[in-house]
Amino acid sequence: MKNRAFETMEPLEPAAGGGSDWAYSAALFLLDQPVDEAIMSILAAGGPMAEADRAWMFEYDDKLLSFRNTHEWTRRGVEAFVQDLQDAPVTMIAWLQRDLVHGRAVLIHDVTALPRGARSLQTELLRQADKSVLSVPVFHDGRLRACIGFDTTRAPKRWSESDVLGLQRCAELIGRARYGHIRGRGHEGDEPVPYQPLVYLTRQGRVRGVRLDEILGLRSNHNYTDIWLADGSVVSDTRAFGTWMDLLPAATFQRINRTAIVHLKHVAELDRQISSGRWEVQLRRVAQRWSVSRPYRQALRQRLGI
Missing domain, CATH: 2.40.50.1020 (LytTr DNA-binding domain)
Structure with a gap:
């Protein structure tokens, strides 16, 4: 209904693939589910939306010297690697880490074309049959806590601004929910949980x-x-x-x-x-x-x- 003073409008359908809509879905997951379960739902929803074959998250220790995989979604028929990297040294991803610590997303459109300085990272990505990788840091209280991202294994992909925007907004929500002081949901307090197997x-x-x-x-x-x-x-x-x-x-x-x-x-x-x-x-x-x-x-x- 519409007149000169005001108007009403039927609910709008979300734009397909829009970064903000994915963040809205992520917020609903985090409100409705325990944090770990919500992270899995976010990855499972975002992976197909970005036409990825894997969606994943890894967390750092409190000194940013090692990391471990914690969550992973894979497309049917795609091998999972979440169990492989546990207490892995950050030196393995040093080329990637230099940007993540400064809050920058890293868009690898072609794994085979990475520079010489990324050799150790490239070796690991090729072992996982990755052709393209998108990585976005997860911060809370000014500290790097984790990283979430997408892989493609079937074909290289040129990551879009929409892919990055959606992942960045989800990273912000995950950072607040997992590492913020939210009583009864996720970790209480502001310190990362000590590593356990x-x-x-x-x-x-x-x-x-x-x-x-x-x-x-x-x-x-x-x-x-x-x-x-x-x-x-x-x-x-x-x-x-x-x-x-x-x-x-x-x-x-x-x-x-x-x-x-x-x-x-x-x-x-x-x-x-x-x-x-x-x-x-x-x-x-x-x-x-x-x-x-x-x-x-x-x-x-x-x-x-x-």
Whole structure:
């Protein structure tokens, strides 16, 4: 409706591929999901939008001397490398790092044409079959914290201003959400979380690294394993429950029935139902109680010191 004094307008459709629209979607992910899960959603949405084959994030240690991959989305059929670079020296990406520390995006349109000074970086990119790479730094409070980016593996791509703008806006949002003081979402405080070994969860082309102490419990789900995390999310990992039984350290994890394992430090309560004699475990941040089968009760009580 329109007249001379005012007008109303139907909702506008977002412009396809617009950097600001992608940032809007990123903001919604960060508002609706735990931070780590939201980062995965941002990468999974942005990768196809930019016609990339991979979308990724790596984080630095507090002295900017090493970095590790933490999140990765890959197009179907594209190899994932998120598990490869853990505590890697920054010297490996020195040519890239000199611009990232100054807040500049680095657009590599053709990996094979990089200058001699980028030889170590080029070697790593070629190992990953990269043809083009876009890297954008993630800052918070004036400090470089991480880097997010895109790779193409099928064909070289000349990155557009729209690609860079969208990634920069997402980097700003991720920086605020992951490293800012947002109580109950992400990391509290302003210091990076100390490095700990990561376990990688895989599902539908997405790979997410989590620390062992973030895993509350695991339950078998046919050929998959459902994993409850400390941020409130539940991830269906593509590996079978039996695989996880061999992966998890017995010092901190305890099997409680045929299809469930719990992290002992996250056990909030062990309850015995008087009427039925059934034993149940209550995990922190998990609403549902998990049953404890008879063969595992004594071992669980001993591990809990009761």
